[in-house]
Amino acid sequence: MQQHGKSRDEVFAALAQARSGDADWKHGRTFSLVYFAGDESLELIRHAYASFIHENGLSMDAFPSLRQFEREVIKNGCEIFGGASCGSMTSGGTESILMAMKAARDWARAERGGGQTVIVPCTAHPAFDKAAHTLGLRLVKVPVGSDFRADLVATEAAIDSDTIMLVGSAFSFPHGVVDAIPALASMALSRGLLCHVDACLGGFVLAFADDPVPFDFRVPGVTSLSADLHKYGYAAKGASLVLYRDRSLRRHQFFATIDWPGGLYGSPTMAGTRPGGAIAAAWAIQQYLGRDGYVRLTRQVLASAQCLRDGIAAVPGLRLLGDARHSVIAFTGDGLDVFAVDERLRRLGWHLDRLQAPSGVQMIVSAAHRGVEEAFLADLRAVTAEVREKGLAAEADGAIYGALATMPDRELVGELVLGWLDGHDNEG
Ligand SMILES: Cc1ncc(COP(=O)(O)O)c(C=O)c1O
CATH class of the missing domain: 3.40.640.10 (Type I PLP-dependent aspartate aminotransferase-like (Major domain))
Known part of the structure; x- marks a missing residue:
């Protein structure tokens, strides 16, 4: 810890700077972790x-x-x-x-x-x-x-x-x-x-x-x-x-x-x-939303989810997992590496979650995704076509994740995860 305190402005600037690499949840680029109901609700x-x-x-x-x-x-x-x-x-x-x-x-x-x-x-x-x-x-x-x-x-x-x-x-x-x-x-x-x-x-x-x-x-x-x-x-x-x-x-x-x-x-x-x-x-x-507010937001979320689900089901090489009809969407690759698709989406700024047994990708849709559906689907169609046509496999992250999904020695995987957690607070 430094000896002398900093000015408020310096601290504020450091806070703003620190978040510059964070997931962009406000514009619907991330599909879990944040449940954003709009600027007014946030202010409240x-x-x-x-x-x-x-x-x-x-x-x-x-x-x-x-x-x-x-x-x-x-x-x-x-x-x-x-x-x-x-x-x-x-x-x-x-x-x-x-x-x-x-x-x-x-x-x-x-x-x-x-x-x-x-x-x-x-x-x-x-x-x-x-x-x-x-x-x-x-x-x-x-x-x-x-x-x-x-x-x-x-x-x-x-x-x-x-x-x-x-x-x-x-x-x-x-x-x-x-x-x-x-x-x-x-x-x-x-x-x-x-x-x-x-x-x-x-x-x-x-x-x-x-x-x-x-x-x-x-x-x-x-x-x-x-x-x-x-x-x-x-x-x-x-x-x-x-x-x-x-x-x-x-x-x-x-x-x-x-x-x-x-x-x-x-x-x-x-x-x-x-x-x-x-x-x-x-x-x-x-108090602010009342029942009406929750019903309105739920309709909005479920409409976005349906739009995304229909769009994903129509992408050649992708297959929905399960018959969920609410706000979680899970899909896998049909003859292609779904983690390679996820990896490319990540590079385009989309943050999805990964599933194992079977391998897949999961999205939690929120009110922030209204109006973002078509942009996401366009990117998804493009990267999936690339992965399919070139037969691409996931690189660094994806390979590790894929290995975790299929590694027979689960104890070793557990140790890996614990080691990862342990390393997190002293990476400097
Ligand atoms: C179904 C379910 N149960 C429990 C939890 C745990 O909630 P929290 O992360 O708030 O502890 C989650 C988190 O995503 C969840 O999806």
Whole structure:
């Protein structure tokens, strides 16, 4: 660290300079990570966040404003997702899932004398792996069918006396499909198990889409659900919901200790200090958009996604993966190297995500993509034709990624990923 502080202007200039190489999300060049609802919404959440930048959601007594915001956001969530009784705000999908898994673990300990197994489709988000690892739970992954939805026969076969919870995604990150939630929930209900729906990505799209699919508490047997406010809820980063059908289950999420010299300590979620800005911004955007705003944005997103999906399906050499009809699009190469296509798109400034097993490319469509569809499709058509005609293969990144996708020694791949993370903070 340098000895003397710099001027504000110098710091501002350095901030602006630092972001010059970042993904251009505002103009729809990136297909995940950012859910931009337009300049006015951005201005609104920026103002709300900044207004509560120092307030701490750890103490609701000190900040009744935050208590009110959080209560209202949770109440709205309970209503939007069809009748949960309670929930908590967390910092994101990973924490919401961690909390649902903790509640399941402690419920099993308290109410049914144990059990540690949670069954998830292999497409479920890695947050479940992280939670299971952290909480000492056993995660059993079942395959998905050719439609990329959880295989129900395999799920049923995996249930044993140690099982405590079944999980489905609505929708899944890799392929954007909604698992058969009614079937999973009824399987859970008939066996006295919990059923969690991971609607972190899709919740706020499915809830406001014109064409409803069953995925939330309206489905009997769903006991908890996670839905990210900082994705299609259009809030600022650091905001998600975990909701419960019954208060008695949420009780197992909480943590309290009574013998600390610092006083009695109770906290509902994983974090201690919680950013007031994230809570205030989530509340503000819901006030600003209302149901109408969410319906309008959802229509816009789904129209863009359909336009892109139709365009991709028509490109010779590309094939859509799965039958998703919402805002995630996954495709692969038909006789060509799809990572070579992705590599060339990247050079043109488009940022897509890669899939493995099978290899593919994934796009999360947001409101920022309105009006960008044709520019993207034109580039996609051009680079795909080049890759197809010249039989090109992916170079550096793509080759490594491709190798990761097919490498037989998964432990070695895991080590590689950990090494990559380790190197990230000391590259200088
Ligand atoms: C389906 C799903 N679940 C959970 C998460 C984790 O959310 P977060 O990155 O906010 O922790 C994501 C993130 O993309 C997701 O797509």
